[in-house]
Amino acid sequence: MEGLGVALRENRAYLCLSCGKCTAVCPAARKDAGFSPRRTVERAVNDDPATWLGGEDLWKCLTCLRCSALCPGDVRFSEFARDLRALARQRGSTGACTHGDAIFTWMRLMQDPNLRQNRLDWITDDLQVSEDGDTLYFVGCLPHYDAMFRSQGFEGVEIARNAIRLLNRVGIVPRVLADERCCGHDLLWAGDVEGFRALARLNAALFAQAGVRRIVTSCAECYRTLKMDYPSACGLKVEVLHVSQVLAQSLAAGSLALRRSALRVAFHDPCRLGRHGGEYDAPRALLAAAAELREMEHERERALCCGTSVWTQCGQVAKA
Numbered sequence: 001m002e003g004l005g006v007a008l009r010e011n012r013a014y015l016c017l018s019c020g021k022c023t024a025v026c027p028a029a030r031k032d033a034g035f036s037p038r039r040t041v042e043r044a045v046n047d048d049p050a051t052w053l054g055g056e057d058l059w060k061c062l063t064c065l066r067c068s069a070l071c072p073g074d075v076r077f078s079e080f081a082r083d084l085r086a087l088a089r090q091r092g093s094t095g096a097c098t099h100g101d102a103i104f105t106w107m108r109l110m111q112d113p114n115l116r117q118n119r120l121d122w123i124t125d126d127l128q129v130s131e132d133g134d135t136l137y138f139v140g141c142l143p144h145y146d147a148m149f150r151s152q153g154f155e156g157v158e159i160a161r162n163a164i165r166l167l168n169r170v171g172i173v174p175r176v177l178a179d180e181r182c183c184g185h186d187l188l189w190a191g192d193v194e195g196f197r198a199l200a201r202l203n204a205a206l207f208a209q210a211g212v213r214r215i216v217t218s219c220a221e222c223y224r225t226l227k228m229d230y231p232s233a234c235g236l237k238v239e240v241l242h243v244s245q246v247l248a249q250s251l252a253a254g255s256l257a258l259r260r261s262a263l264r265v266a267f268h269d270p271c272r273l274g275r276h277g278g279e280y281d282a283p284r285a286l287l288a289a290a291a292e293l294r295e296m297e298h299e300r301e302r303a304l305c306c307g308t309s310v311w312t313q314c315g316q317v318a319k320a
């Protein structure tokens, strides 16, 4: 089958030793005994795709990379699942999208190059933003999630406001773009490669037009996507930083002082910032300076996925 050999080769799935370590540490397999990354690789290597490519297993993987951290064959199972999803989509098979496809719909609406948005209403007077600076704060879909989940207590725009307040505190006055698009992370990992590339190209054109040389984001998924996927998708060459990295640099340089509180806190490593992006220390440096930081049982490379991935197959694993 066209594309399957490439997915097997590029993600090193041919080198699977069938040791089963991936299944043993997989948070999805822990809650769903019917799912096994080892068996998925085995079937992809040995079986006719018609017998497995349209099945649910492809969509059960959380793409958290936990298995790859231990795999003796360095099989990139997360990326393998992503690439198999793209092949499955070509055959008309997709995962079940949570929330009635509403979230993927706004990601598709943003692929219209003529779309004009007003994404800046949430910027309050106390926030300093620039009209012509070369550092961009990439907001991502926070305003959309805010509108969708506010009744459940999620205040997405407050996250964006606080990120800008913190950047202002260390002397950065960022730009915020009115026509920024979704980074495309969820479409890419759900196998909609063309949709992802369309968003990447539109964003790259906006960044170039605005003269952006550095991008700061507070979303771990945007961070991974802009830093690791945009260079090959649209040739993006600018520096990409997570907001915790900017603040930790300022803390280390002495230009940020944090008042220590009596709070006891733990940090959950997001898969995209930690295992995907390799950043474990910056958030901890900030938290340790401001509070008593305690480590959880599963931390850094061994951290557990939060349980949901690209808004598909939300079920017993996500909610367990």
Ligand code: SF4
Pocket: 015, 016, 017, 018, 019, 020, 021, 022, 023, 037, 038, 041, 067, 070, 071, 072, 073, 074, 075, 077
């Ligand atoms: S851990 Fe790696 S080598 Fe072992 S079964 Fe899983 S994919 Fe194969």
Ligand code: SF4
Pocket: 022, 025, 026, 027, 028, 029, 037, 060, 061, 062, 063, 064, 065, 066, 067, 068, 077, 078
């Ligand atoms: S990437 Fe995560 S969810 Fe997917 S098979 Fe590996 S450990 Fe399981």
Ligand code: SF4
Pocket: 098, 099, 308, 311, 314, 315, 318, 319
């Ligand atoms: S856990 Fe599932 S239902 Fe709940 S917000 Fe996430 S995707 Fe939606």
